[in-house]
Amino acid sequence: xxxxxxxxxIPQNTGAILRLAxxxxxxxxIIEPCGFLLDDRRLQRVGMDYLDHVAVTRHSSWDRFAIERxxxxxxxxxxxxxxxxxxxxxxxxxxxxxxVGRESAGVPEEIHKAADARLxxxxxxxxxxLNVALAAAMVLGEALRQTGFPMTGTTSEAERLP
Numbered sequence: 829x830x831x832x833x834x835x836x837x838i839p840q841n842t843g844a845i846l847r848l849a850x851x852x853x854x855x856x857x858i859i860e861p862c863g864f865l866l867d868d869r870r871l872q873r874v875g876m877d878y879l880d881h882v883a884v885t886r887h888s889s890w891d892r893f894a895i896e897r898x899x900x901x902x903x904x905x906x907x908x909x910x911x912x913x914x915x916x917x918x919x920x921x922x923x924x925x926x927x928v929g930r931e932s933a934g935v936p937e938e939i940h941k942a943a944d945a946r947l948x949x950x951x952x953x954x955x956x957x958l959n960v961a962l963a964a965a966m967v968l969g970e971a972l973r974q975t976g977f978p979m980t981g982t983t984s985e986a987e988r989l990p
Contacts, residue, residue, distance in 0.1 A: 829920075829971055830902065831964055832857040832893070832927040834935050841931060843879075844961035850882040852972060857885050857925070859893045890939065897925060903944040907967055908934060909957050911948030918947055920971040928960040 831849055833856065836842045842862070849856045887893035897904060902923040907915070927943070929935035940946060949963055958966075 829922055829968070829975065830855045830857060830925045831968065832859065832904075832925050833960075834859045834890070834927060834929045834939065836862050836960075837931045841959065841961045845928075845964050846879055846882050846884065848961065848965050848968065850879070852968060852977065854968065855883040855885065857887060857893060857896075859887045859890055894942065904942060905967075906935065906940065906943035906946045907960075907963050908940070908946050908948065910934075910940070911946040913945055913947055914950050915947040915967045915970055918945060920974045922975045924971060926964065926967055926971065928964050931960055 831845060831854055833842060833845060836858065842858070846856060848854075885896070887896065900923070902925045903921060904925050904927060905918070905920075906927050906929070908929065927935070927939075929939075947967060949958060949966060951958070957963075
């Protein structure tokens with residue numbers, strides 16, 4: 829199981845997701861460009877010393893990420909308000925990649941089409957969306973409940989952030 833962040837805009841959300849990943853033993857893919865530098869003090873403040881415990885792979889573009897994903901055979905599961913399958917009804921696999929989009933714009937149509945599934949978090953009428961870090965935590969929790977908690981993804985598997 830992995831988390832993927834598509835061109836994140838807000839360093840605090842990225843820090844919260846990296847902290848979540850560290851605590852759950854999950855590796856993270858960051859698809860650049862980001863709307864901030866990865867040594868941003870706001871990311872560091874939220875991530876605290878947990879950033880030393882998460883495996884992060886940075887990809888310079890969507891295309892580079894797509895090549896890497898194909899080599900690892902993981903299903904790409906896009907968390908989106910335009911989803912068609914409620915996440916609680918989905919059968920997760922340990923090799924799945926859970927992707928969240930940009931806070932400001934989500935992901936382009938090309939990525940919607942590339943996703944193996946588009947998962948929805950059911951919400952009350954009249955509201956747009958959840959914070960990406962909250963959405964990632966909810967869906968990751970269900971995915972790990974179904975597949976088990978591997979507690980892998982240590983920093984020895986990928987680079988550390990600056």
